[in-house]
Amino acid sequence: MAEVIWGLATSHVPSIGAAMDRGKTDDPNWKALFDGYAPARAWLAEHTPDVAIVVYNDHANGIDLDFVPTFGLGTAERYEVADEGFGRRPVPDVIGHPELSLHLVKELIDEGFDLTVFQELDVDHGFTVPLSVWTPDPGDAWPCPVIPLLVNVIQYPQPTAARCYALGQALGRAIRSFPGDLTVGVLGTGGMSHQLAGARAGFINPDFDHMWMDAIENDPAKLAALSREELIRQAGSEGIELIMWLIMRGAMNEQIRKVHSDYFVPASNTAAGIALFDNRVSQPA
């Protein structure tokens, strides 16, 4: 069987990738953010999985508004890094794991999650920035094959937080039922509080973010009960993308151990959060 060994939740703000690509990580406006990543990166470097799954959303690069799949999964052997308008990020293309992807698609559809299947998909900053948060210097290749799990968080109605959490739980079961021995890392991306448009642009809610950071570890069901409207009110119209953290959390065990977390404002117009959890801890009887 395959086993989830860790979960990493992280913001995917494009300027985080740009700061790395342009060598600005020691810039006074950025240094604290990257210093806050260091302990997670060090632990992750010692715990490379066989495959990773990145739960993310596209931003008008891999897909457009012709099709708005609520949930989608990539089954490709390779995912190219998208050119978002001014050249692609100088990071490697992504090698996929079709065998695990196809297993996940079948298991999840059998469980009632009717995913859209992507046989070809360019991945944008929503996908590559979390990989860079994990692995700042990938060289010619990312540490392992990676599978994209897409979520619509851009066009209302987004899936509910409860549905995301349930999908995560089904994803965890699907991973465990894979016939081969594989270790898996799951990344939940996006957030934390932010709003890009409207008179409320620039909205940041540290109280909500800290509540979320604690509950994602200890009481995810509380977060899964939040309505769309409540998430937009408390986390901002783009902060609702935090629902993607719940897919990661759902795929993990009831008891997890926090390895590291950090919180930084602002990354562009966003509150940036990182939280790394070890899934290999003893469970309650």
Place this chain on the structure above:
Amino acid sequence: MTESLEGTPIFDGETSRRGFRMNKLFMSLRTEANRERFLADEAAYCREFGLTDEQQRAVLERDWQAMIDLGGSIFYVYKLAMMDGRSMQYLGGVFTGMGEADFLAAMRAGGRRDDRGQ
């Protein structure tokens, strides 16, 4: 959206229908060839994509708020802003009426608060 929140545009299905052609135009600006064609004759490019007169005016005049009001998704509108060399902080300054410098300063001071949102 059943409950509207002041100062918070919600990109829902109706908005997406309204802005569909305009958002397609923004999406097209990812390629250099299309950016060149757009810049050579912006009005013709807008007509080619089937924008309404209001949407065309908003695009030609870089009326960012109107683009949002007329169905633009911020992630798509941002493609045009990037082409113009404008940042998300610049747009934040426009949407809030604060101007870019004050908006950026507010973000670096920890972000803006909303008493109703807390």
